[in-house]
Amino acid sequence: MARKPLIAGNWKMNLNHFEAIALVQKIAFSLPDKYFDKVDVTVLPPFTDIRSVQTLVEGDKLLLTYGAQDVSAHDSGAFTGEISGSMLAKLGCTFVVVGHSERRTLHGEDNDTVLAKTKAALKNGLTPIVCIGEGLNIREAGEHVAYNVEQLRGSLAGLSAEDVAKVVIAYEPVWAIGTGRVASASDAQEVCAAVRAALGELATPAVASTVRVLYGGSVNAKNVGEIVGQSDVDGALVGGASLKADEFATLSAIAAGGPLP
Numbered sequence: 553m554a555r556k557p558l559i560a561g562n563w564k565m566n567l568n569h570f571e572a573i574a575l576v577q578k579i580a581f582s583l584p585d586k587y588f589d590k591v592d593v594t595v596l597p598p599f600t601d602i603r604s605v606q607t608l609v610e611g612d613k614l615l616l617t618y619g620a621q622d623v624s625a626h627d628s629g630a631f632t633g634e635i636s637g638s639m640l641a642k643l644g645c646t647f648v649v650v651g652h653s654e655r656r657t658l659h660g661e662d663n664d665t666v667l668a669k670t671k672a673a674l675k676n677g678l679t680p681i682v683c684i685g686e687g688l689n690i691r692e693a694g695e696h697v698a699y700n701v702e703q704l705r706g707s708l709a710g711l712s713a714e715d716v717a718k719v720v721i722a723y724e725p726v727w728a729i730g731t732g733r734v735a736s737a738s739d740a741q742e743v744c745a746a747v748r749a750a751l752g753e754l755a756t757p758a759v760a761s762t763v764r765v766l767y768g769g770s771v772n773a774k775n776v777g778e779i780v781g782q783s784d785v786d787g788a789l790v791g792g793a794s795l796k797a798d799e800f801a802t803l804s805a806i807a808a809g810g811p812l813p
């Protein structure tokens with residue numbers, strides 16, 4: 553079954569709400585509506601920008617969507633500093649990133665936490681973009697496929713096939729994030745294909761054939777074409793290049809199959 557590519561811009565901790573509005577306006581201007589038949593485009597700003605992005609997207613009826621970079625595993629209550637899935641849903645978010653390697657590494661999130669956050673997203677009608685990815689030592693030891701499959705299983709453990717059908721997976725090798733060192737297209741394909749096979753076992757092959765599996769790590773307008781050209785890679789989770797409107801629009805257009813805007 554044909555899967556519509558998804559280009560997701562993870563802004564990380566960059567841009568205040570004024571800057572967010574300017575960037576979304578520029579992306580929308582650079583990427584005419586016709587592209588959205590062939591690619592889904594979403595931006596994932598910091599929490600403090602989301603209300604402003606919502607106002608712009610709804611007010612101007614933009615076709616791009618938006619989401620958040622994290623969600624609490626809890627519904628509400630005494631969790632200082634956390635943001636719940638229902639709060640994000642109320643702001644019209646479509647997606648939420650869970651288990652980004654920066655959260656796994658810098659904030660000690662393990663697969664159980666990622667699973668709890670994935671469930672919190674699903675419970676609130678948000679599409680979780682569940683991130684997995686190996687460090688350099690694992691890649692160099694040649695254990696990357698098994699490692700990623702294990703992380704996937706742990707992060708989705710016990711979900712029904714119906715719920716697995718609602719997630720997006722992002723394979724982001726840690727050594728390729730923000731380093732300029734992009735995995736080769738065949739490296740991306742190797743792990744994304746293994747992810748799809750594992751999804752087939754966790755749910756069913758029919759479900760696995762519908763789930764979008766993204767690649768992330770130093771994606772830009774120059775390399776996105778080859779990466780999303782792989783049969784099991786259905787788009788990209790883009791960091792640095794998502795902060796540049798022209799480049800993000802161009803790489804989204806390439807994922808749509810062109811022409812360039």
Ligand SMILES: O=C(CO)COP(=O)(O)O
Nearest residue numbers: 562729730769770791792
């Ligand atoms: O972590 C990433 C997206 O979530 C990738 O970041 P870069 O594209 O900056 O390498």
